[in-house]
Amino acid sequence: MQPDATPTPTFADVAAAADRIGSRLARTPVMNSASLDKRADRRVVFKCENLQHGGAFKYRGALNAILPLAMAGNVTAVATHSSGNHGTAVALAAKVCGLDAYVVVPRDSARPKIANIEQAGGTVIFCEPGLPAREAAVAEVMRRVDAHLVHPFDDARVIAGQGTAALELLTEEPDLDVICTPIGGGGLIGGTALTAKAMAPRCRVIGAEPLNADDACRSFRSGTRQSVVTPATIADGLRGSIGVLNFALLRRYVDDVVTVTEQEIVNAMRIVLQDLKLLIEPSSAVAVAALLAGKLGSSRQRVGIILSGGNVDLDQCPFLRGETVK
Amino acid sequence: MQPDATPTPTFADVAAAADRIGSRLARTPVMNSASLDKRADRRVVFKCENLQHGGAFKYRGALNAILPLAMAGNVTAVATHSSGNHGTAVALAAKVCGLDAYVVVPRDSARPKIANIEQAGGTVIFCEPGLPAREAAVAEVMRRVDAHLVHPFDDARVIAGQGTAALELLTEEPDLDVICTPIGGGGLIGGTALTAKAMAPRCRVIGAEPLNADDACRSFRSGTRQSVVTPATIADGLRGSIGVLNFALLRRYVDDVVTVTEQEIVNAMRIVLQDLKLLIEPSSAVAVAALLAGKLGSSRQRVGIILSGGNVDLDQCPFLRGETVK
Numbered sequence: 001m002q003p004d005a006t007p008t009p010t011f012a013d014v015a016a017a018a019d020r021i022g023s024r025l026a027r028t029p030v031m032n033s034a035s036l037d038k039r040a041d042r043r044v045v046f047k048c049e050n051l052q053h054g055g056a057f058k059y060r061g062a063l064n065a066i067l068p069l070a071m072a073g074n075v076t077a078v079a080t081h082s083s084g085n086h087g088t089a090v091a092l093a094a095k096v097c098g099l100d101a102y103v104v105v106p107r108d109s110a111r112p113k114i115a116n117i118e119q120a121g122g123t124v125i126f127c128e129p130g131l132p133a134r135e136a137a138v139a140e141v142m143r144r145v146d147a148h149l150v151h152p153f154d155d156a157r158v159i160a161g162q163g164t165a166a167l168e169l170l171t172e173e174p175d176l177d178v179i180c181t182p183i184g185g186g187g188l189i190g191g192t193a194l195t196a197k198a199m200a201p202r203c204r205v206i207g208a209e210p211l212n213a214d215d216a217c218r219s220f221r222s223g224t225r226q227s228v229v230t231p232a233t234i235a236d237g238l239r240g241s242i243g244v245l246n247f248a249l250l251r252r253y254v255d256d257v258v259t260v261t262e263q264e265i266v267n268a269m270r271i272v273l274q275d276l277k278l279l280i281e282p283s284s285a286v287a288v289a290a291l292l293a294g295k296l297g298s299s300r301q302r303v304g305i306i307l308s309g310g311n312v313d314l315d316q317c318p319f320l321r322g323e324t325v326k
Numbered sequence: 327m328q329p330d331a332t333p334t335p336t337f338a339d340v341a342a343a344a345d346r347i348g349s350r351l352a353r354t355p356v357m358n359s360a361s362l363d364k365r366a367d368r369r370v371v372f373k374c375e376n377l378q379h380g381g382a383f384k385y386r387g388a389l390n391a392i393l394p395l396a397m398a399g400n401v402t403a404v405a406t407h408s409s410g411n412h413g414t415a416v417a418l419a420a421k422v423c424g425l426d427a428y429v430v431v432p433r434d435s436a437r438p439k440i441a442n443i444e445q446a447g448g449t450v451i452f453c454e455p456g457l458p459a460r461e462a463a464v465a466e467v468m469r470r471v472d473a474h475l476v477h478p479f480d481d482a483r484v485i486a487g488q489g490t491a492a493l494e495l496l497t498e499e500p501d502l503d504v505i506c507t508p509i510g511g512g513g514l515i516g517g518t519a520l521t522a523k524a525m526a527p528r529c530r531v532i533g534a535e536p537l538n539a540d541d542a543c544r545s546f547r548s549g550t551r552q553s554v555v556t557p558a559t560i561a562d563g564l565r566g567s568i569g570v571l572n573f574a575l576l577r578r579y580v581d582d583v584v585t586v587t588e589q590e591i592v593n594a595m596r597i598v599l600q601d602l603k604l605l606i607e608p609s610s611a612v613a614v615a616a617l618l619a620g621k622l623g624s625s626r627q628r629v630g631i632i633l634s635g636g637n638v639d640l641d642q643c644p645f646l647r648g649e650t651v652k
Contacts, residue, residue, distance in 0.1 A: 055603065112600070119361070274638075277377060277604055277605040277636035279603040279605065314596060314599065
């Protein structure tokens with residue numbers, strides 16, 4: 001299963017996506033916190049995609065891919081594989097568009113994410129972890145039900161949709177010196193980078209990754225696309241490897257890729273909860289951890305971070321657990 | 327120490343407060359969640375005062391009380407007693423107005439709230455728990471430094487300031503059938519009730535209390551003001567008893583007072599975290615718990631809840647604890 005043979009998206013595709021999907025999105029707020037600014041010794045704003053429909057930015061790309069399919073009139077179902085948030089997004093977007101959604105999910109995905117897919121009306125099909133098993137399962141589903149693939153990240157329409165988060169952020173905050181997102185498959189950093197370089201050419205774009213899943217960082221440094229296999233990171237949304245289109249965008253538009261430790265990720269999650277009163281998932285906390293580790297430019301620079309999602313298994317998180325009281 | 331001999335505030339005082347303080351407030355969002363609507367079987371909107379300056383609605387009342395004092399020109403310091411959020415609010419508002427702030431705090435207050443007061447520039451003075459000890463300590467401070475009292479709840483200017491949260495909520499959501507806030511000293515429910523009855527006369531106003539600190543409920547039912555002494559509730563902001571002015575407003579404008587258990591409070595806090603991605607403190611969760619227990623009107627009614635604050639000691643909360651990862 002190869003991604004559609006689409007060309008690398010451009011800023012015109014992001015602008016078109018914003019027109020296409022804008023009215024159907026949650027208009028997520030841009031937040032800040034005096035306490036967090038003090039910790040980071042700079043002004044930081046957060047685009048809260050944890051408050052997007054489905055609890056993650058993924059709804060943007062999924063809707064931008066699925067709306068045109070539905071309008072073409074000859075597609076009745078879509079299929080995808082996803083560690084969770086993209087699956088929910090595809091299920092939600094398919095429902096809005098009147099299509100069926102089939103979502104292949106690795107067995108080790110976070111439970112609330114699986115529940116979200118089902119609650120959104122998607123049909124969940126489990127597979128073993130790892131890209132080969134996922135792709136085989138999706139191919140089987142596509143044959144069986146004649147579904148159209150909506151790739152989680154390596155698709156120009158998906159990337160253009162994800163770029164609309166940065167478009168909204170830079171419309172509200174045009175003077176950012178640095179913009180940062182986490183990197184998993186690379187749809188968010190790709191869409192963000194091409195948007196930032198069009199709207200704010202002086203703004204540096206930095207991707208953040210778990211040290212334990214640093215394929216994009218190694219790809220960026222080496223100039224050839226690297227991969228990881230079932231990496232040991234709490235950031236479950238970032239366990240995949242960077243896609244082909246996204247690696248092209250990374251090389252062309254991204255200024256740096258930095259890494260953070262597992263402890264830094266959990267600390268950042270906790271600090272966002274304390275200072276911003278927002279629950280973010282570990283994958284989102286990776287970008288905040290990079291900020292707090294001093295890896296997003298120098299002091300006094302204005303930083304924008306896209307908080308990518310907020311779907312957390314409260315029972316599994318190292319500092320969130322279920323417990324009853326008397 | 328009696329509250330100032332101010333008359334019971336009116337909606338005109340709330341409108342004047344909105345004019346006076348509006349430009350200095352965080353414009354807190356009104357949020358909702360499809361998942362939470364489903365749980366509650368009705369449409370629910372949340373006015374997010376956990377995102378207000380100082381992490382609670384208290385900044386509204388404090389600023390509305392302190393701004394006129396500062397403009398009068400003959401006051402150099404303010405003093406108050408507070409279990410936490412009002413103290414931070416007074417410290418922040420005093421700093422904005424160029425005054426010193428002295429805050430008497432019971433020793434058993436949540437640690438992050440004490441840290442917030444100090445970070446806001448307030449001078450913290452510890453006292454034993456309980457209203458008599460608080461009042462004695464404040465009286466001593468007022469004598470010593472010639473400070474003006476800013477009462478945490480039983481003050482017309484403070485109540486009018488708190489009412490501006492409901493004013494903003496009802497401006498955005500004019501068709502609410504029910505509006506609910508927690509009740510501690512009663513400043514929030516008092517300001518909310520007189521605002522709601524002026525702006526949306528058909529909207530029912532319901533106060534929510536911990537069963538373990540049900541003085542306002544007993545006062546409401548009996549018609550005479552009751553008190554509690556160091557009640558055993560996780561809702562640390564609601565351990566005080568309802569004030570004189572606020573009891574008058576409660577009798578006049580509030581339609582019902584309901585109670586919830588400690589377990590319901592913690593569950594509600596967790597559900598808000600999961601569904602809305604928002605950290606709220608136990609005192610705020612009391613109103614959400616009342617919703618989830620089916621105590622805020624019937625299904626299909628539109629409910630507005632004021633999320634009063636988000637200052638939580640993550641190490642102390644029954645389902646939030648510190649833990650390091652490898």
